Amino acid sequence: MASNNFIDYVKICCRSGRGGAGSRHMFRAKGKPLGGPDGGDGGRGGHIILKGNKQLWTLLHLQYKKHVIAGHGEGGGENLRTGAQGEDVILEVPLGTIARDAETGEIRAEITEDGQQIILTPGGRGGLGNDHFKSATNQAPTYAQPGEPGQEVWNVLELKLLADVGLVGFPNAGKSTLLSVVSAATPKIADYAFTTLVPNLGVVAYRDYKSFVMADIPGIIEGAAEGRGLGLRFLKHIERNATLLFMIAADSPDIAHEYQVLLSELEQFNPDLLEKRRVLAITKSDMLDEELEAEITATLPPDMPHVFISSITQKNIQKLKDLLWQQIQAARLDEPKPLRHSIWKEKRADGDEFEDLSEDQFD
Incomplete structure (x- = not known):
């Protein structure tokens, strides 16, 4: 693990x-x-x-x-x-x-x-x-x-890592690249899926010497709730985050569908994750013109804060920081809710099997 x-x-x-x-x-x-x-x-x-x-x-x-x-x-x-x-x-x-x-x-x-x-x-x-x-x-x-x-x-x-922003996305969505651009973190970056095998933390510098902490976890794939891929067992590290940053590549065939798949996997892991504030970043968008961006925007939920970014060209990176900072501050003003811890069953490295008995006993 x-x-x-x-x-x-x-x-x-x-x-x-x-x-x-x-x-x-x-x-x-x-x-x-x-x-x-x-x-x-x-x-x-x-x-x-x-x-x-x-x-x-x-x-x-x-x-x-x-x-x-x-x-x-x-x-x-x-x-x-x-x-x-x-x-x-x-x-x-x-x-x-x-x-x-x-x-x-x-x-x-x-x-x-x-x-x-x-x-x-x-x-x-x-x-x-x-x-x-x-x-x-x-x-x-x-x-x-x-x-x-x-x-x-x-x-x-x-x-369970404490961070202000948790990155959520499929493998190769550009999460590690973004973290390396906005912070001093040096996650592994390569042109293939599942380059991130463990969570990474980075401190993001903001205006007027402010800062916030961003957490990157391994990419999620469809069916993660049934045990596929690596992301599910690391989702516990974003349970405490104030804001979730969903990241989907601009070359995805259906951005709206991928967003709904990610939401579904989070809900199956811990329904409380859907109560968190969310921002959507469409990555690798340096080749998009305004017309294509408008077409993509029309397919997204109307109340979903989103921004088109490119980590390589720095397109809208500052705009993304501003949006995340607004969501973090708003989340801190929200009425705090008791944390419901995620429940799952897994074979550990030492061979022991650990299974919680009930979610209700932790409420």
Whole structure:
């Protein structure tokens, strides 16, 4: 599901630390034969914590980290001393990472901000010392709580890239070429289909030192919802985008039909994608005259913002940026909706089969 450098799926066993036992100590000192209980509490076990890091864009650093084990809490001591807490383990992940329970598919954490921390697997609580159990009728309790055990859970970490604009189109529609022209990204470009095998991100410079992030994913083909091609399994990376830029080549025999096919594939993958703002770019249009452009425009949905561009000649590139910026700003003003995560079943590289049980459980 990834290249050598882009990893968007890992499966990790997270084992949190057990809590330390409470102390059953009785105070003893010269002249105080009935000092009473003074056992301290045990320290809690170490947590497994996810932390957002905006400098990361892949889960490559976790690819071979199959087991993560936090430290155990220490037992309480005399004189009401609390045991030391177990050492936490912090897993830094890119923004857009989702953690699921590998058995049930339940979403346990979602990282969307730099520095955000979420306890993925909590450590066991430390036991109470015998000082907590003294009473008028039991002034010398010999009981203290044991520490709670830690948890051992297999978690799936799945990355969904955060970008303002997501590129959608068939293979050879010119998506990678556009990204290379408007940003410093260097995606693979060649004169054959499926040159893009993994998602690519680029920062697009705009007017007055503004900028936005554009994400390119492998091309979609008709029947992607049934498992054909590469694009379907990477569509999750545009689920969070504010705007979708559909790209169709001007030499297509039926641009309107190709646009409807792309919409259909998105709907089958995740219906919420159709709620996003959309812009259509007709690429490779440097050879079109105004008459041909008018004929194509007449076949398109009347309310569909569109622009004829050519990445090679820079035709209407600035106009496209202006249109995208308007849509991004409008999308940010839209009332936010809860994200419904895409659901699909797939054989992973390690042979495990992962299948979510229901879309409804994530609403």
